[in-house]
Amino acid sequence: MKRIITVLALVALIGLTAWTLVNNKKEVEAKIYKPDADKKxxxxxxxxxxxxxSQETEFLGSFSPNREIEIRPQAGGQIVALPIEEGQTVGAGRLVAKLDDEQLHYQIEALQVTLEGYQNDLKRYENLVKGDATPAVNLERTQLSIRSTQAQIKQIQKQIANTTITTPFSGIITEKMVEKGSVVSVGAPIAKVTDISILKLVVQVPEKAINQFHVGQSLPIVTEVYPDAHFTGRISMIAAQGDAAHNYPVEITVHNSTANPLRAGMYGSIANTNKLKxxxxxxxxxxxxxxxxxxxxxxxxxxxxxxxxxxxxxxxxxxxxxxxxxxxxxxxxxxxxxxxxxxxxxxxx
CATH class of the missing domain: 2.40.420.20 (conserved putative lor/sdh protein from methanococcus maripaludis s2 fold)
Structure with a gap:
């Protein structure tokens, strides 16, 4: 009797489970979206x-100075004059610094005295050689001594010239590294001069667009600082080799404007329109x-x-x-x- 009850209970449980699954399936199917084949x-x-x-592509870059150089002396010594200040506009050949050259002038003076003595000896030996009163070798030695002393004087004069340090081109003093009274060595930077009369805008152009540009091409330039101003640049260089991302540096030169002065480091962009024929x-x-x-x-x-x-x-x-x-x-x-x-x-x- 117990076995029959157990079997009936199992059958009822299985039937209930089956009914629940069928009912759940119907509910799920009812929730599934069925598109209407006739609905538009x-x-x-x-x-x-x-x-x-046509496609206008914009390439962004930054301006760099036309020329920039750190002024380094070819002589060492104490700075006795430094007539420059940062931000000052200077012309080519303008005095930047003067080094103490007093000792060099003393050396020149001593060599000139020595040279004068050799020249007097030369006159005496010339007369003596004519009368066979002295060997000709003494005359030759004196002539060589004169040439050697003259060469030493020229070397010292060059050193004196190197104590006067001037600007190689016109520009702006953008950095001053020393002060009057400082002692500098050969090759130590004294100041930095930057020429922004002409600026270079360098942009990175991808490989697929590089053939749209050529050296000498004129392009309009737009800047963020002067959005309404119009600048025109000319391509001065296209790199022969790209970077790992296949971008090629293109350099555009632009003349600076007094009405809208540009500065190195500012952003600028060029727009190039590629039209199909x-x-x-x-x-x-x-x-x-x-x-x-x-x-x-x-x-x-x-x-x-x-x-x-x-x-x-x-x-x-x-x-x-x-x-x-x-x-x-x-x-x-x-x-x-x-x-x-x-x-x-x-x-x-």
Missing amino acids: VGVRTAVAELRNL RQTLSVPRQAIIGSAKEPQLYVIENGKAVLKSVAIGTTTNEYYEITKGVKSGDQVVISGQINLQNGTLVSAQ
Whole structure:
């Protein structure tokens, strides 16, 4: 009797479980979205048509000075004059610093006395040699001594000239490293001169756009600090080798303006417009779906969205050139593709 009750209980439990599973399945299926095959999906469309494509690309860079140099003396010593200040505009050949050259002048004076003695000896030996009163070798030695002393005087004079330190070109004193009374050694930096009468704007151009530029080309330049001012630059250099990211430095020179003065380190940008030489079939960028290797789009045919594979040519910020897959006049979907499948009924807007 107990066995029969146990079997009946198991059968009832299994039946209850089965009923629960069937009921849950019905509830789940009721919640699943089932698209209405006859319901139209609203989409936005555009027409594939011939266009003169052009793309304006902007490249940002920063201005660097035309010339910049650290002034370093070729002589050492104490600075006795330093008539410059940071921010001062100086011309070419302007005195930057004067080193103490008193000891060098004393050496020149001593050598001149020695030279005078040799020259007097030379006159006496010339007379004595004529009368065979002294060997000719004494005359030759005196002549060599005169030449040696003259060479020493020239060396000291060069050292004296090196104690006067001047600017190699016009510019602005952007840094002063020493003060009057400082003792400097040969090659120690004294000041920095920066020439910004002409500036260089260096921008990085990617490989795909580098052939749009050439040396000597004039380009408009836009700056953040003077958004309404117009500057024109000329390409002076295009790098022969790019970096690891295949970007190539392009250098554009621009003359500084007194009305809108530029400074080294400011940002500037150039805009280059790349125009196709002919009309080309194109669609808005929003129409393209899929991957870059296998681009696709939906074309409206007889009220249905038909998925087609296409081939892409030139691209701009707004359009893709289509070289294969659609024809001029085709209506392509540009919005709402996420709700589409091949053959979906659509309502075009």
